[in-house]
Amino acid sequence: MKKFLVFLILGCHSLSAQKVMENLIQENFAFAEKQYLYMMTENPTPNKMPQSYANGKFDARDIKWWCSGFYPGILWYIWEQTGNSEIKKEAERALQVILPNQHFTDNHDLGFMVYCSFGNAFRLTGKAEYKEAIFNGSAALASRYRPSIKSIQSWNKNAYFECPVIIDNLMNLEMLIWTSDQGGDQKYKDIAITHANTALKEHFRPDFSSYHVIDYDLATGKPLRKTTWQGAANTSAWSRGQAWALYGYTMLYRMTKNPEYLQQAQGIAGFILDHPNLPEDGIPYWDFDAPYQPKCPRDASAGAIIASALLELGQFSPVKERNKYVEASKKMLISLSSEKYRSKPNENGGFILLHSVGALPLNSEVDVPLIYADYYFLEALKRYKDWYLTSSNKP
Secondary structure (H helix, E strand, O other): OHHHHHHHHHHOOOOOHHHHHHHHHHHHHHHHHHHHHHHHOOOOOOOEEEEEEOEEEEEOOOOOOOOOOOOHHHHHHHHHHHOOOHHHHHHHHHHOOOOOOOOOOOOHHHHHHHHHHHHHHHHHOOHHHHHHHHHHHHHHHHHHHOOOOOEEEEOOOOOOOOEEEEHHHHHHHHHHHHHHHHHOHHHHHHHHHHHHHHHHHEEEOOOEEEEOOOEEOOOOOOEEEOOOOOOOOOOOHHHHHHHHHHHHHHHHHHOOOHHHHHHHHHHHHHHOOOOOOOOOOOOOEEEEOOOOOOOEEEEEHHHHHHHHHHHHHOOOHHHHHHHHHHHHHHHHHHHHHOOOOOOOOOOOHHOOEEOEEEEEEHEEEEEEOEEHHHHHHHHHHHHHHHHHHHOOOOO
């Protein structure tokens, strides 16, 4: 395995760069298949969804945890590439476990919980019950729209925030727009676009970096403060937040063709790729402004999300910019496939990637595998295969 990965990463004179990527993608999906079959034997609580693995213990969470949709979503990605019937059976079982999430209204994470899972399932099977779950999820998410702030409220009012809206929320808008475009109520798309436009106005600094949390006054509709919950400081660029922003506006351009969204995505990409603190291997520190660099933790999840987003952004960009985005993504995927970031077989609880960070200021999930890192890593590999190995978009 070690020699094979070194061969893939370094390439050789007898193989083209494209063939190296083709082999890398094929090998990673074969590895993912074996790892997730192993994970199925490791999870001690099948009615909870895998989240992480640390200190020799498997971490599975209740279905109301915001990450519950990633596990079945990953299984559908693996089944799509491998055709493994055992993987498909487990994906179908996991969907039944998380089915109640279609009516969940306690926070904004319905896109992650429902669309990443049932969305992939419907895309691959066309089953009506999966589409129905997505429609119900959109109705639940839309219930959190607050007209006075022209945004979807992320978390409920608590001891820290009055009406918080976080940058992550952009990721949930795809489900709303998809539902309207598939025959659902037009109001879902209208809400998504309104939210996206408000975020353009309030969430970003002049250099295209993003705040994590905007806390609003519901009565006036005005921001009370612009702050963070998981970043290094209120004014810092929390890496996964920048990844959500890049992915979000790229997706929004795909679904609306609003040129403002494309311009925003390209600006965010420039901030990330040209940042002096981006490491040479392309995998960011947990915050671009984190102290103690280069000794502080990396965030493989941010790297995977950015890699996937850049590949889509390349689809909408002129050749020069497209090649820049694709080459940057390729570097990240090669890095994540190396021994530095990838698990060994039948280790790490079955997770694929090492070295992600959930919330370092809270000392939560620091330098551990995280389920969404695997999800976006596999999504990026699929995108590279579909768009840059088998199309006219080859860089």
